[in-house]
Amino acid sequence: MTKKFVLIGLAVILFAGVATAAVLFLFPYEPTQPPTTDDAGSTQPGIQEVSNANNKFAFDLYSELDKSEGGNIFYSPYSISAALAMTYEGAKGQTADEMKSVFYFPESNILRPNFAANYNEINKKDKPYKLSI
Numbered sequence: 766m767t768k769k770f771v772l773i774g775l776a777v778i779l780f781a782g783v784a785t786a787a788v789l790f791l792f793p794y795e796p797t798q799p800p801t802t803d804d805a806g807s808t809q810p811g812i813q814e815v816s817n818a819n820n821k822f823a824f825d826l827y828s829e830l831d832k833s834e835g836g837n838i839f840y841s842p843y844s845i846s847a848a849l850a851m852t853y854e855g856a857k858g859q860t861a862d863e864m865k866s867v868f869y870f871p872e873s874n875i876l877r878p879n880f881a882a883n884y885n886e887i888n889k890k891d892k893p894y895k896l897s898i
Contacts (some may be wrong), residue, residue, distance in 0.1 A: 799888045801885050801888070802881035802884050802885060803878070803881055804878050804879070804881040804882035804884075804885055805878060806874075806878040807878040807879045807881065807882035808879070811871075811875050811878065811879035811882075812879045812882050812883060814871050814875060814879065815871065815875070815876060815879040815880050815883060816883065817869070818846075818868060818869035818870055818871065819842060819843055819846045819869075820842075821869045822842055822845075822846055822867070822868050822869055823842035823843075825867075826840070826842055826845070827842075843887075846868055847880070847884070849864060849868060850868070850870065850876060850880055852864070853865070853868070853870055853873075853876075854873065854877070
């Protein structure tokens with residue numbers, strides 16, 4: 766009987782540990798205020814270059830989606846670019862070249878701080894809207 770209680774106790778402790786880790790993993794920061802990113806080295810021309818790259822990608826994607834869809838189209842080119850900009854950081858060779866071509870990414874030393882500056886601006890605390898990326 767004691768062995769049964771020990772096993773149940775261990776199971777409860779394990780479950781509590783997993784649940785706590787899951788909550789910390791899902792919400793590593795206060796959900797109402799996303800963390801800021803390191804935008805040191807960003808410049809106004811760099812921010813404009815990253816924004817222009819995102820716009821070019823958005824229009825290219827819209828043109829392709831418009832060919833195949835008969836109804837309304839709703840998507841977030843910024844979210845797609847953001848996710849793949851992180852992937853681009855680890856890409857090398859032909860993969861990196863193709864990603865750079867499709868997304869119009871500038872060189873990494875320009876992309877990283879200026880994309881971060883755009884992210885920080887969108888998620889700025891004192892905006893008259895609530896939009897978290």
